Amino acid sequence: GNSVTQMEGPVTLSEEAFLTINCTYTATGYPSLFWYVQYPGEGLQLLLKATKADDKGSNKGFEATYRKETTSFHLEKGSVQVSDSAVYFCALRRLRAGSYQLTFGKGTKLSVIP
Amino acid sequence: GAGVSQSPSNKVTEKGKDVELRCDPISGHTALYWYRQSLGQGLEFLIYFQGNSAPDKSGLPSDRFSAERTGGSVSTLTIQRTQQEDSAVYLCASSWVSWSDRGEYGYTFGSGTRLTVV
Numbered sequence A: 001g002n003s004v005t006q007m008e009g010p011v012t013l014s015e016e017a018f019l020t021i022n023c024t025y026t027a028t029g030y031p032s033l034f035w036y037v038q039y040p041g042e043g044l045q046l047l048l049k050a051t052k053a054d055d056k057g058s059n060k061g062f063e064a065t066y067r068k069e070t071t072s073f074h075l076e077k078g079s080v081q082v083s084d085s086a087v088y089f090c091a092l093r094r095l096r097a098g099s100y101q102l103t104f105g106k107g108t109k110l111s112v113i114p
Numbered sequence B: 001g002a003g004v005s006q007s008p009s010n011k012v013t014e015k016g017k018d019v020e021l022r023c024d025p026i027s028g029h030t031a032l033y034w035y036r037q038s039l040g041q042g043l044e045f046l047i048y049f050q051g052n053s054a055p056d057k058s059g060l061p062s063d064r065f066s067a068e069r070t071g072g073s074v075s076t077l078t079i080q081r082t083q084q085e086d087s088a089v090y091l092c093a094s095s096w097v098s099w100s101d102r103g104e105y106g107y108t109f110g111s112g113t114r115l116t117v118v
Helices: none
Strands: A003-006 A011-014 A019-021 A023-026 A032-038 A044-050 A056-059 A062-065 A075-077 A086-096 A099-104 A108-113 B005-007 B010-013 B019-024 B031-038 B042-050 B065-069 B075-079 B088-095 B113-117
Touching: A003 A086, A003 A099, A011 A019, A019 A108, A023 A086, A032 A056, A032 A062, A044 A062, A099 B031, A099 B042, B005 B088, B010 B019, B019 B088, B019 B113, B031 B075, B042 B065, B042 B075, B075 B088
Parallel strands: A011 A108, B010 B113
Antiparallel strands: A003 A023, A019 A075, A032 A044, A032 A086, A044 A056, A056 A062, A062 A075, A086 A099, A086 A108, B005 B019, B019 B075, B031 B042, B031 B088, B065 B075, B088 B113
């Protein structure tokens, strides 16, 4: 079946540090890939997405590239800010039996300290 | 509405009681999903509604869980005879979907209902 594995947290970084959160997936065919973010006390929000191999999703300084050869979709940001502190979820979406079901990783908590 | 609305935001119930959780999706979104977020377990898919199609119930953990979506809009998730392991945040999401959709439309999540079974 479909599955998503992302690095376990928590991750603590200093402001302006480089961020990488690893995400790998298992799925048949060609899933769409997503990163969602959950800020403290808020619901999940779509951060970025990529729908085919070699696509790069980007938003708010975050980037992730759909790598089919390594089945990965790692999240990166060159210089994190305190306001980026949140839980980040990698997810894939695959059409299965008429259902576009999102499969999530377990989430990675990021804390950015001044 | 402007976003996905869930109610109540918090619910404390006694073990063995039934609970109903409500989700009001974004107007015009044809797809509606329920997920459960437990501490340290990530998000667990429960059920998916798409238009008039039969729902995908493959994620419901037991027959104590059921959901319906009336008129293609509001959805209610019902948990009967609640158990302590049902304690979690229940999230609803909606999306516009077409069968040619390659995931161009993200899901919009509600803020969730935090259920505590005591």
